[in-house]
Amino acid sequence: xxxxxxxxxxxxxxxxxxxxxxxxxxxxxxxxxxxxxxxxxxxxxxxxxxxxxxxxxxxxxxxxxxxxxxxxxxxxxxxxxxxxxxxxxxxxxxxxxxxxxxxxxxxxxxxxxxxxxxxxxxxxxxxxxxxxxxxxxxxxxxxxxxxxxxxxxxxxxxxxxxxxxxxxxxxxxxxxxxxxxxxxxxxxxxxxxxxxxxxxxxxxxxxxxxxxxxxxxxxxxxxxxxxxxxxxxxxxxxxxxxxxxxxxxxxxxxxxxxxxxxxxxxxxxxxxxxxxxxxxxxxxxxxxxxxxxxxxxxxx
Amino acid sequence: xxxxxxxxxxxxxxxxxxxxxxxxxxxxxxxxxxxxxxxxxxxxxxxxxxxxxxxxxxxxxxxxxxxxxxxxxxxxxxxxxxxxxxxxxxxxxxxxxxxxxxxxxxxxxxxxxxxxxxxxxxxxxxxxxxxxxxxxxxxxxxxxxxxxxxxxxxxxxxxxxxxxxxxxxxxxxxxxxxxxxxxxxxxxxxxxxxxxxxxxxxxxxxxxxxxxxxxxxxxxxxxxxxxxxxxxxxxxxxxxxxxxxxxxxxxxxxxxxxxxxxxxxxxxxxxxxxxxxxxxxxxxxxxxxxxxxxxxxxxxxxxxxxxxxxxxxxxx
Numbered sequence: 001x002x003x004x005x006x007x008x009x010x011x012x013x014x015x016x017x018x019x020x021x022x023x024x025x026x027x028x029x030x031x032x033x034x035x036x037x038x039x040x041x042x043x044x045x046x047x048x049x050x051x052x053x054x055x056x057x058x059x060x061x062x063x064x065x066x067x068x069x070x071x072x073x074x075x076x077x078x079x080x081x082x083x084x085x086x087x088x089x090x091x092x093x094x095x096x097x098x099x100x101x102x103x104x105x106x107x108x109x110x111x112x113x114x115x116x117x118x119x120x121x122x123x124x125x126x127x128x129x130x131x132x133x134x135x136x137x138x139x140x141x142x143x144x145x146x147x148x149x150x151x152x153x154x155x156x157x158x159x160x161x162x163x164x165x166x167x168x169x170x171x172x173x174x175x176x177x178x179x180x181x182x183x184x185x186x187x188x189x190x191x192x193x194x195x196x197x198x199x200x201x202x203x204x205x206x207x208x209x210x211x212x213x214x215x216x217x218x219x220x221x222x223x224x225x226x227x228x229x230x231x232x233x234x235x236x237x238x239x240x241x242x243x244x245x246x247x248x249x250x251x252x253x254x255x256x257x258x259x260x261x262x263x264x265x266x267x268x269x270x271x272x273x274x275x276x277x278x279x280x281x282x283x284x285x286x287x288x289x290x291x292x293x294x295x296x297x298x299x300x
Numbered sequence: 301x302x303x304x305x306x307x308x309x310x311x312x313x314x315x316x317x318x319x320x321x322x323x324x325x326x327x328x329x330x331x332x333x334x335x336x337x338x339x340x341x342x343x344x345x346x347x348x349x350x351x352x353x354x355x356x357x358x359x360x361x362x363x364x365x366x367x368x369x370x371x372x373x374x375x376x377x378x379x380x381x382x383x384x385x386x387x388x389x390x391x392x393x394x395x396x397x398x399x400x401x402x403x404x405x406x407x408x409x410x411x412x413x414x415x416x417x418x419x420x421x422x423x424x425x426x427x428x429x430x431x432x433x434x435x436x437x438x439x440x441x442x443x444x445x446x447x448x449x450x451x452x453x454x455x456x457x458x459x460x461x462x463x464x465x466x467x468x469x470x471x472x473x474x475x476x477x478x479x480x481x482x483x484x485x486x487x488x489x490x491x492x493x494x495x496x497x498x499x500x501x502x503x504x505x506x507x508x509x510x511x512x513x514x515x516x517x518x519x520x521x522x523x524x525x526x527x528x529x530x531x532x533x534x535x536x537x538x539x540x541x542x543x544x545x546x547x548x549x550x551x552x553x554x555x556x557x558x559x560x561x562x563x564x565x566x567x568x569x570x571x572x573x574x575x576x577x578x579x580x581x582x583x584x585x586x587x588x589x590x591x592x593x594x595x596x597x598x599x600x601x602x603x604x605x606x607x608x609x610x611x612x613x614x615x616x
Contacts (some may be wrong), residue, residue, distance in 0.1 A: 035408055090589045097596035099407070100354070104549045107542060108588025115582040232415065239412060274423045277416030284409055285401050 002142040007265035008258065013149045015257020016156035020211035021115040021234035022241070022249040023163065024204030030180040030244030031200055032095070034102050038086060040231015042205055045113050046079040046212030047128070047222045048121050053078075054129055068132055074215055076206040082113075083205025084198055089233065092194075110227075125223045128216035152214045159207060160250050167246055172199060180244060204298040233260075236280050242290030251292060305557070312560075317432060320456045328455045330571050332527055335462035336520050338563045339469045342556070343548040344518035346473070348545065349553030350482075351509035352489045356409035357414035358544045361391040361514040363523025363536030367425070369433050370439040370531045380445045380526055384519070389489075391518030394510045399510050403503055411535045415597045418538045425533040438532030442525050465523060469516055473556065481508065489554070520539055543567075550591050552598025 027034045040095045056141055058067050090109040094102040136147040167173040178186040179196045187193055215230065216222050233256060241252025256276065263275045283290065319331050344358045368390050369383040402413050427434035444453035445461070452461065476482050484505045487495040496502050525531045543566055551562020575579055591599065 029408075033408075035411065066465055092594075093593040094596060097592070100348075100549055100553075101592040101596040103411075103547055105589045105592040106547060108585040108592070111585030111588065113582050115579070115585065121584065193544060227487050232419075235412060236416075239409065242418075243408070271423060274420045276408055277420055279415075281402065281413055284405055284413060288409065 003265055005141075006143045007261040009143060009145055009149060010265075011261025012254060012256035013252035013257070014154050014260060016152055016160075017211050017214055017218070017230070017253075018234045018237045018251025018257050019160065019250045020156050020207045020214075021230055022253045023160070023246065024208045025231075025235050026238040026241075026244055026246060026249040027200050027204050029238070030246075031176070031183075031197060032091065032102075033099065034091065034106065035235065036091075036204075037103065037106040037231070038090070038113055039204070039208060040227035040229075040234070041110045041113040041117075042079060042083060042086070042227070043208045043212040043215070043230055044222070044224065044227030045082070045117050046075055046209035047216040047226075048117055048126065048224070049078050049209070050075040050213045050216055051121075051126060051128060051222070054132070071132070072210065072213060076209040079209035079212070080202045080205045083201040083208075086113075087197060087201045092197075096153040114224055114227065120225065123224060125221045128220050128222055130220065132217050148214075148217050152218060155210065156214075159210065163203070163207070164246060164250075166226075172196075176200065233276065236276060239280065240283055240290055242292040245290065245292050248290055248292035252290070255291075303529045304364070311555070320459050325455050328341075328459055329527075330568060332455065332459045332462050333524075333562060334568055335459070335466045335543075336524050336527065337522075337544075337547075337567050338560055339462070339466050339520040340517050341544055341551075341559050341563045342466075342469050342473060342518070344544045345548045345553060346476070346509050346515040346516070348548050349555070349559070350476075350485045350489065351506050352485075352492075353403070353510060354411040354542070355414050355510070355513075356411050356545045357416075357418035357421075357538075357541050359536040359538070359540040360418050361395060361517035362521040362524070362540070363392055363421060363425070363531075363533075364391040364514075365518030366525035366536070367433060367439075367521075369522040369525045370442050374439045374441055375432060380443050380522075381447060384522060387522035388515045388518045391514040391521070391542070393431050395511045395514035396507065400507060403506050403510070415538055415541070418536075418541050422533050422537050425536070433533075436533060438530060440530035442529045442531070444529075445526060452577050458523075462523055462527075465519060470556065472512075472516070474489040475616045476512075481505065485509065546588060548598075549569060550588065550598060553599040555598065555600050555602040558598050562598070565599075580616035 007271065021039065024039045024042075028034060028039070048070055052098060054071050057074075086109055090105045091102060094105055131278060133148050133151055138145045165173075167176060173185070174189045175196050176199065178191055179193055183193055186196075211230075215226075234253065237252035237256040238249045239252070240256060241248025241250070256279075258274060259279060260276065264272050267275070316331075316335075320328055323331065340358065342360050343361075344355070347355045347358070359572075365387040368387040369380065372378040372383040372386060373380060398417055402410065405413065425433045425438075426498055426509050433439070445457075446452070452458075457548050484495070484500050487498065487500060488502055488505060492502055521536075524535075547562035547566045548559055549562075550565060551560070552558025570580060570584070595601070
């Protein structure tokens, strides 16, 4: 039972990271019908940016709440800018091209980001500073919860709830939903589609940046090529929840995190990814639109 | 009918035929691998370019062919010639079992599912299932092709075997284009729903393409394992699948010269720029983006516009 509860906590932690990354995928897919293969590498990139921002601003000094918030805000801003740049340079020229051309462009963009990280920060594993969060540990009935885990769960819940209300309650959110349903009709209603796509990339990249920083603080070791695996898991989570569906991405992320934690806790770590994809294929066969259903309008 | 394209094709064929006479062994090995990869890329094109099935896990079939030959030869002592048939048939069978339940899914789902198959395949190889695959190190000491007491063991022999395999593949693809299959594929690619309403069994033809592509990739894999006399999991990972996927789209899907050019650009050019090891993939990524922006349908796209070749016959 202790293992179960412990893996539950770990799974929810990883799951909220997947959910944050999955939101970036699902929003871009919902609006552009594009699997943004560069998103995972953007997440890895943000962990390295966070490392440099921290070193530049605070050196090795003691941490404070202000310092941590500054690192997060700076990193999110830089990564959001790179995300917008990515859309401008690699995706916008291909919006009317065959869909697979944009996929190749996304793969190329991922390669560019990944190798830029390698050239700037070097090919070896970097260690993320440990003093970003206090190393407090709580022991409740035999299970261990760290301060970092609480932060990850808390911050990502706030962000996800915030995003949900942003999409459903604000004018821009309504415009985003309109563009996702029908770009041409949205244009006729006076919505600036390019601006909406830019906002999508800002939000998606910023959420990815937060996830990247949390990956750094939680796992400590970061490598230039780690983005691919997080990205793939997050995309699987987005599909499980129903691609294009924002609550679906959150649910999918949490479920996949829990599933992963249970598999590694009870069955095997060597076969973890195999189980993930068997689950994905099972869901695709039984319920191709995902658990909550996709919101992508199928045009015939 | 001799047009410019067929003249170029014949010139290229003659050049490729005499290529081993001019080069040293390092370049001969690059040439052989080019031929093998070209075969894999063409088989990927049958699935991705012609049938239009989004498929990013082709290294699975390439790897299955390679591992079938390696396992049968190293673990069971079968001669290489006897492994050829299973190296083609096993990938075909696996393709059928794998893809039949999901072939009806929309493109992007297939893309991720096929990546998933590739990841599962790599985990199966690395975890050394039944002690057959040799784990992360793979298998080595694969024999050479022997026939009537002759050993086809030199690099030149390998080159010509791969050359014959490429020739066979091109022949198969030419015949496909002129067959019922080619016509059905053309309509499915143009408009799947219209094709279905015309009575074309879309699911059947897509599976057909998948299984055929898997078999050809398996043959290439078998040759690959003999050329290097070793197989290991990293030669068949997702990165490799992405390369085959990109070759087809950068070159021009459903275009024979396009796929060959794609193979050249994605495989041989990086070999030439080995000195720039570190920045190589950065340039590569930029080139991928630029190619797609400047030529969204690939470097050498299919040219027949909206009227397929078989209908244009006799019109001139």
